[in-house]
Amino acid sequence: MPQSRKSQISLIDTPYYHCVSRCVRRSFLCGEDKVTGQNYEHRRGWVEDRLLFLGSVFSIDICAYAVMSNHTHVVLCVDKEQADSWSMGEVLERWHRLYQGTLLSQKYIREDKLTKSELFTLKETAEIYRKRLYNISWLMRNLNEHIAREANKEDNCTGRFWEGRFKSQALLDESAVLACMAYVDLNPIRAKMEATPETSKHTSIQNRIHALIKGEQPKKLMKFVGNHRQDMPKGIAHSLIDYCELVDCTGRCIRENKAGYIESHHSPILERIGINSEQWLTLTTEFERHFHTAVGTEHMLQQFRQHTDHQRIRGMAKARALLQSA
Structure with a gap:
């Protein structure tokens, strides 16, 4: 039975959420339909442009995204305090x-x-x-309705384009946020659509790498602000260079089937979030398989369960196995 959005989003516990939207009957959002030969690759740009535009309107930061053939992934951070100040x-x-x-x-x-x-x-x-304007459901509605209208207009048809609801996962701690971002950024590589993060079109990691080459950070994505310190500015508490290197290294491990091995010079960021290389590779290749409504340590999951009135939360055992050191 579908859960109410209230039971999936709790800003008391976390502002970070992973959202997934899928097309109905596996219709093609983008890419090439091998049955009809029709190419919809240009629609990936529609989704990316609309998402980044909405990030500039809503008080919700875009942390990561990947536009796939028949689904999209986004990692969002709600900034209620900013909306209240307007x-x-x-x-x-x-x-x-x-x-x-x-x-x-x-x-x-x-x-x-x-x-x-x-x-x-x-x-x-x-x-x-x-x-x-700080409600995730309204942002996703504005994204999906806009794309559905454009796609139906192009296909000269009517009717539903997306599944009835987007899937939402609460990311309850720093480890869950970073692992989910990497999972999203590596979607095209796991799907064998692309070979490297920098060539992964319509993803946040390509956006970040292209900006990093210029010594910048993307203006429309949530910034990496360096390691934890006093008077931390708003942003993700790690170095952008560290994150890009880690995603690149992880992508090579996935592509070359070297599960459980990450080069030693990439380990500090994993040490800081308390995850070993084997746990990291499991999280970044099987994130959605192991967790449902929320992701975090067992303690954080228990708190989220109480605040959202769930009787139980799926993924407790995996939280102990994959995030117990975080």
């Missing part, structure tokens, strides 16, 4: 980048004069919009 005007401006809004919000954007009662009503409406 003025009413900023909330309405962002909302109007997605929707027409109401007659009152349109008047406000045009800087027309509002009565006290109109302003009171508009403030209530803006608070509804504010909550939606």
Whole structure:
């Protein structure tokens, strides 16, 4: 039985979530349909562009993504504090980048004069919009509906394009976040679509590597901000170079079938998150197989279970086996 979104998302426990959307009946989102010969490769760019655009509108950072032939993976980080800091005007401006809004919000954007009662009503409406702008379901809705409309228009048809709901996994600790990001970034390599991370089109790792070559970080992705220290800025608490090297090394292990072996100079980042190379390779090749609603240490899973009123959480045994050192 499908679980309510409330039981899958708990900002008390974590702002990080892994979301997966799949096409109905394994319809092709992108790539080439071997049955019909039709090529849909250009649609991968649709998804990437729309996702990065939504990251600039919502108070939700894009940590990782991979656009595959019939499904997409994204790792998101909700920033409720940022959304709460926005003025009413900023909330309405962002909302109007997605929707027409109401007659009152349109008047406000045009800087027309509002009565006290109109302003009171508009403030209530803006608070509804504010909550939606840090809501993962609203971001995924804006992504999937847009792509479905464009694909149906191109195919000259109607009807559902995506499965009814996207799958969501809560990433409860640093190890789970990094492992899931690498799992997402390595999707094209595991699927034998690409040979290396830097050639993996329409993925966050290619985006990050291309920026790194220029000595930069992608402006539309959540930044890596270095190792833990006082006064940490917002971002992922590791070096971008370390992460890119680790993903590249892991990709080589997967491609060359060298399970359990990672070169020694890549081990420090794994040591810092408390995972050995064998655990890491299992996580980055079988992440979705072992975990369902949430991913983290056994202690973190128990806390998430209590906060979301689950009777039980699948993956406890694997958490002990794969994340017990984290």
